[in-house]
Structures are given as C-alpha cells and as structure tokens.
Amino acid sequence: MRVFNFSAGPSVLPLSVLEKAAKEITDANGTGQSVMEMSHRSKDFVPIIEKTESLLRDIMKIPANYKVLFLQGGAWTQFAMVPLNLGAVEFGAPRKKATYIDSGIWATKSAEEAAKYVDVTIGASSADRSYRAIPAVPPHNPNDDYYHFVYNNTLVGTKWPSIPDTGSVPLVSDISSFILSEPLDVSKFGLLYAGAQKNLGPAGTTLVIVREDLVGRAPSWVPTMLQYKTHAAEASLFNTPPCYGIYMIGLVLEWLQEQGGAEAMGQRNREKAELLYACLEESKFFHSPVEKSSRSLMNIVFFPRESDPEKCKDIENRFVKEAAAAGLVNLAGHRLMGGLRASIYNAMPIEGVKALIDFIKKFELSL
Numbered sequence: 001m002r003v004f005n006f007s008a009g010p011s012v013l014p015l016s017v018l019e020k021a022a023k024e025i026t027d028a029n030g031t032g033q034s035v036m037e038m039s040h041r042s043k044d045f046v047p048i049i050e051k052t053e054s055l056l057r058d059i060m061k062i063p064a065n066y067k068v069l070f071l072q073g074g075a076w077t078q079f080a081m082v083p084l085n086l087g088a089v090e091f092g093a094p095r096k097k098a099t100y101i102d103s104g105i106w107a108t109k110s111a112e113e114a115a116k117y118v119d120v121t122i123g124a125s126s127a128d129r130s131y132r133a134i135p136a137v138p139p140h141n142p143n144d145d146y147y148h149f150v151y152n153n154t155l156v157g158t159k160w161p162s163i164p165d166t167g168s169v170p171l172v173s174d175i176s177s178f179i180l181s182e183p184l185d186v187s188k189f190g191l192l193y194a195g196a197q198k199n200l201g202p203a204g205t206t207l208v209i210v211r212e213d214l215v216g217r218a219p220s221w222v223p224t225m226l227q228y229k230t231h232a233a234e235a236s237l238f239n240t241p242p243c244y245g246i247y248m249i250g251l252v253l254e255w256l257q258e259q260g261g262a263e264a265m266g267q268r269n270r271e272k273a274e275l276l277y278a279c280l281e282e283s284k285f286f287h288s289p290v291e292k293s294s295r296s297l298m299n300i301v302f303f304p305r306e307s308d309p310e311k312c313k314d315i316e317n318r319f320v321k322e323a324a325a326a327g328l329v330n331l332a333g334h335r336l337m338g339g340l341r342a343s344i345y346n347a348m349p350i351e352g353v354k355a356l357i358d359f360i361k362k363f364e365l366s367l
C-alpha cells in the first residue's frame, strides 16, 4: 500500500511518474536499454537531457540568455559554487562583497560557506525570532557583487512574500524547496539553484539556472568541476551527469505540464496549504508558530500548544507514531527545530492533506 509521505526531502513523487519509470526500467523508448545503462553521449540519452531542459524552459519561462545546468553535489555544493564563481578573486586581488539574508538554517550555512571566498554582510536576520518570519530587509548595497536569499525555508516553514529589489546587483536564490511550487519570474534573478529531491525528482541532480553574463567569472584557481563555465560550455555533458535523475526530472516535468504548469501548481498548493493552516488555526492542541505573511506553502511546521516541554515532546512522539500507523509518514519536525512538519510538495495530492487534517482532528479527541 502507498502511504501519504510528508517527508521534507527526498520526498513524494507522482505515482504516475513512478509507474512510467517502472515500465521503462529495462527498455526506455524502444532502445532495448534502461536509461541507467545508456552512454551519456549516445543518441539515446542526448534527446532525454535535451527534452528535460526544454520542458523546464517552457514551464518556467526561462529567458534565452540563461543557461540551464544539471549538476551534482546538492544545494550544499552551490553554497560554495555561487561565491567561487560570482565573488572569488585571483590571489592577491581585493576581496569582493556579497549580502546574505539570514532567514533560516540553510541561509546561515550558505553565508558561512560563502565567507570563505567573499566578504559577506548579513543584511538582515530573523534568528532572534527563531526564524518564524522573513526579516525586513534594508535597501541593498549597490557595491555588492551579488545578493543571496533562500526563497522557501524548508526547516522553519517560511517563504519570502516578495522578491527583494536589488537594482543591478545580481540576485541569487536557493529555490530547493520552492521550485515550480508556483510561478516565478526568472528574469529578476542572476542565478537560481535547487537540489532535485524536494520538488523535481530523486536526489542526485542539482539544477542551476544562471544568466549568461555571470558564467565565466570564476578565477583560474577554482577547480574545473566547480566552474559554471565548464558545464555551460558542454551543455552539462562535460563529465558524466546524473543521467537517470535527469530522465526522472523529465518525467516529473511532463506530469507537471499535464497538470497545467506552474500556475495550476500554485493554485493547488495554495489550496492545500490554506486547508492545513485553517485546521491549525482552529485547533485547540496545535498551532503554527510562523507569522502569517511569511508562511510556506510547501513546509508546514506546527507545534503542540502545550507549554511543558516534556509533555510537548510526548505529544509529538505519539502524533508521529500514530500518524505513521494510519499511513501518514515522516511528520516529525527537523532534528534541529523540533515540533512537527508536513511537507506538501507538488506531488502530494489534496487527498493526503485532507487525510492529515482528519487525523489531526481525531488525534485531538483522543488527547
């Protein structure tokens, strides 16, 4: 039996995608081979990566002056590649500058990694409020070489209500848990990156969308594999890419297009999240700690209203265990944040959200 999987990542994939992949596992497109067995330079695989890219360009309306790269190493490698390519300098040259907004734990980690290569200013932080809101940001510094923020904060369950205006300073965003959850104007950004395992496909592929003028800025000492130029020049085929993951992203994008694309996803995701937040508003035993204007549509964090920390932990443990027994799995909050968290990415059907709401109501009656 399939469960409703609320994991923050790797996370639920559309059933029809998994079934299509299963059907093609030993013979994809009549080639007599699995995609896992294909040479990445073969006439069988190249159309797969090209189709995946063109679907993504269509669905996200990516302008022609942007490169789409399928890389490896997760969002974490981008925490380093972004500063190495947009901020690092040749030995002896004065360091460049970047502003990072500290809206959650991934934002903190990305700023710490960047500080190895550029002078980082933390433009604003909501750490003092346990990251339960996106901080108000000051005007950007026009002398910065780029400006970085995490669009949807997966651990704490917040999302930026709007895109900051940074004039001509390139805007960079980690959209790992935001990508394709609603429409996004790519032209406002210099660079976007996302690990695939939240909303795009299986773990192993990292997507980078980068404006052409920002490719090729890395100083010569940056390792070849960590320069965007290397991958942009070879259409992500410089070395062996994560072929099977790219194929799976292609299947997810086909599904997404059939569902009506990013607009339809945004509508559906808003509907799903509103149902769950409304349930928490009404609940006597649980609440969302996140400020209303900053609430994520993808990761819904909630806590028992109980103030005694031990009783609180007991309720959480019982909730997670009993929910799993009812076929609703992976509802524990992040290990650093505690509480409970329901990640309701694109592939989570509204039925899953309704089943969770029913479970919350039943659970409360049993308390």
Ligand SMILES: *Cc1c(COP(=O)(O)O)cnc(C)c1O
Residues within 6 Å of the ligand: 009, 073, 074, 075, 076, 077, 106, 150, 152, 153, 154, 174, 175, 176, 177, 195, 198
């Ligand atoms: C999951 C996640 C990461 C970490 O991604 P890896 O692919 O494991 O490196 C970074 N940023 C955000 C916003 C995430 O959701």
